[in-house]
Amino acid sequence: AEKKMWGGRFAQGTAASMEAYSESVSFDWQLYAEDIRGSQAHARVLAKQGFLTEGEATTICDGLETVKAEIEAGDFTWKTEMEDVHMNIESRLTEIIGPLGGKLHTARSRNDQVALDFRLHVGTRLVAWQASLTALIDVLVARAEEHRGTMLPGCTHFQPAQPVSLAHHLLAYAQMFKRDHERVTDALKRVRVMPLGAAALAGTTHPVNPQAVADDLGYEAIFANSMDAVSDRDFVLESVFAGSLVMAHLSRICEEIIIWANPNFGYVKLPDQYATGSSIMPQKKNPDACELMRGKTGRVVGSLMSLLVLIKGLPMTYNRDMQEDKEPFFDADKTVSASLGIMADMLRQIEYVPEKMAATVKKGFLNATELADYLAAKGMPFREAHHITGAAVAHAEAKGIGLEDMDIAEFKQFSEDIEEDVFDVLDYTAAIERRTSPGGTGPDSVNVQIVRLKEWLAAV
Numbered sequence: 001a002e003k004k005m006w007g008g009r010f011a012q013g014t015a016a017s018m019e020a021y022s023e024s025v026s027f028d029w030q031l032y033a034e035d036i037r038g039s040q041a042h043a044r045v046l047a048k049q050g051f052l053t054e055g056e057a058t059t060i061c062d063g064l065e066t067v068k069a070e071i072e073a074g075d076f077t078w079k080t081e082m083e084d085v086h087m088n089i090e091s092r093l094t095e096i097i098g099p100l101g102g103k104l105h106t107a108r109s110r111n112d113q114v115a116l117d118f119r120l121h122v123g124t125r126l127v128a129w130q131a132s133l134t135a136l137i138d139v140l141v142a143r144a145e146e147h148r149g150t151m152l153p154g155c156t157h158f159q160p161a162q163p164v165s166l167a168h169h170l171l172a173y174a175q176m177f178k179r180d181h182e183r184v185t186d187a188l189k190r191v192r193v194m195p196l197g198a199a200a201l202a203g204t205t206h207p208v209n210p211q212a213v214a215d216d217l218g219y220e221a222i223f224a225n226s227m228d229a230v231s232d233r234d235f236v237l238e239s240v241f242a243g244s245l246v247m248a249h250l251s252r253i254c255e256e257i258i259i260w261a262n263p264n265f266g267y268v269k270l271p272d273q274y275a276t277g278s279s280i281m282p283q284k285k286n287p288d289a290c291e292l293m294r295g296k297t298g299r300v301v302g303s304l305m306s307l308l309v310l311i312k313g314l315p316m317t318y319n320r321d322m323q324e325d326k327e328p329f330f331d332a333d334k335t336v337s338a339s340l341g342i343m344a345d346m347l348r349q350i351e352y353v354p355e356k357m358a359a360t361v362k363k364g365f366l367n368a369t370e371l372a373d374y375l376a377a378k379g380m381p382f383r384e385a386h387h388i389t390g391a392a393v394a395h396a397e398a399k400g401i402g403l404e405d406m407d408i409a410e411f412k413q414f415s416e417d418i419e420e421d422v423f424d425v426l427d428y429t430a431a432i433e434r435r436t437s438p439g440g441t442g443p444d445s446v447n448v449q450i451v452r453l454k455e456w457l458a459a460v
């Protein structure tokens, strides 16, 4: 049996099938930078605590730099028989610096080590998500500024409802992504907790100093309970939840772009860079980027489900099951990061077609609420005003015209209260401009939204 790091009490080697089944280095090698950073902090603090000499700590830290350089140069041989990233790196360190390498793991277990590495990794990726979210919000605000005056048929039940500005519509998405950003900020508070010093589960007899390790790594918080420190994976779950919601939001925009790009709508023209053609139908320009993003949302939600099922029912403390927590995060991160980047660039380039949007506004009786409100403002109970307006819509629809195309005599058949000034309120642009309520689609509210989002963007 070739020697495992933990092989002291074993007479027989591991079955080949077991080795393949249990190795994680094929994916957790991605934690190499964090593993090295964590080990260097650990070594420096071991020296500070008087357990290593300064010289020994320096040798270990320099040796780890050498390992890192080898990995980054592609000169490092990852060995499956070494199981994971942690043991691969430690064993190479010992090859380079000799038996002193064996002192690095004092007062440490892979249980607190992997928790630290993964927290460092997830934390770094969440900060990258935040930068991508900020860039996306920035594009939405810029496109909104450009389209303050573009009229869009606002929908409920996906049926034409009331006219809104395209700006207002785009800013609704900006709010979603702002909340996503805030959710990530909040998750980061719980990701950035330093677990080293918990050791295997019970703490250690060595004079560790978790706060000094945290300071070295730029973390503020340290664990409160060693058992929790090695068994907590909440930070991964909430991060992937935040990512799932980002994807759900992205897939809503995708669905909309797919519909809007259909010639029956024609509200948008897709940028060539994010569309594809058909191998048989020469006229086709397909919204594949949006379809893939909508589809990949399922992968990220699937990762969240994997993680939830993974931790349910796990007894205290570290269980090998937990090795299965990495791939769902890596996969979710890859998808979330790529999707945010593509969406920002696609929205930067997408062409909105205001004429098509305006034409649909005029076809859909989107000023019917205006007529009902007009009658209500004259003192008629709103329910009655609603009923009368419904009858006027039926009349106009039968004639194939809009409400604004009826003449005053026709209106009088429905209510004597209707006068010439009705035509002012039936104007679609006026319908938008008159919605001055806070957070409404009126131009002042849209301006306030843009200003506030810009202030927020400047501060994050």
Ligand code: ARG
Residues within 6 Å of the ligand: 024, 028, 083, 084, 110, 111, 114, 318, 320, 322, 323, 324
């Ligand atoms: N590869 C393991 C993981 O990712 C590292 C921790 C292993 N700890 C242990 N006691 N086997 O979870």
